[in-house]
Each structure stands twice: as C-alpha cells, then as structure tokens.
Amino acid sequence: MKDETQKFYRTCFSTPDGRRVLGNLMGEAGFGRVLHTPEEIAKENFVKMILAKIGITEEVITNNLPDKLFEIPVKYKEKNEGEQNG
Numbered sequence: 001m002k003d004e005t006q007k008f009y010r011t012c013f014s015t016p017d018g019r020r021v022l023g024n025l026m027g028e029a030g031f032g033r034v035l036h037t038p039e040e041i042a043k044e045n046f047v048k049m050i051l052a053k054i055g056i057t058e059e060v061i062t063n064n065l066p067d068k069l070f071e072i073p074v075k076y077k078e079k080n081e082g083e084q085n086g
Contacts, residue, residue, distance in 0.1 A: 009053040025050065 012018045026032075029043035051057075 003053065006053055006055060009050065010055065013050070013054050022050065 013022045025047050029047040030040050031044055031047050035041050035044055048058075051061075
C-alpha cells in the first residue's frame with residue numbers, strides 16, 4: 001500500500017523553514033552520533049521515520065551521503081596550546 005502522506009512530508013520539509021526544522025530534529029536526536037540509551041535510540045528512530053516518509057531511506061543515505069559530505073566546507077579545529085602534533 002502506498003503511503004499517501006509522503007507528498008505532505010516532502011512539501012513540509014522541502015521549504016527553507018522545514019529544512020531548518022528537520023536539521024534541528026536531527027541534531028536534537030543525536031543523528032550521526034553514537035547513541036547509548038533507549039531514549040537516544042528512540043529519538044533517532046523518530047527522525048529516521050520522518051526521513052523515510054520523505055523518501056530518504058537507508059539505501060538512499062548510503063548511496064548518496066558520502067558524495068554530499070565532500071561538498072560541505074571543512075571546519076578545522078583549532079589546536080589548544082600544549083596539544084601535540086600527531
């Protein structure tokens with residue numbers, strides 16, 4: 001059965017405000033970080049459900065995200081005084 005809500009999710013999250021909200025949800029859920037508690041995992045699963053609703057499945061992420069990551073400008077961390085090169 002086709003998910004009739006997908007077009008609504010895509011419409012909502014394709015706007016600039018929707019993308020900002022989705023990014024916030026992903027950050028709040030710890031998306032992309034190592035999760036330990038059942039609560040953290042539940043939050044991430046909720047975000048994964050939203051991504052699936054807009055058509056971003058695990059396969060889409062695996063096949064597309066690595067290339068997209070290299071389009072993002074790199075932010076270099078400043079070395080603290082006393083930090084060793086290595």
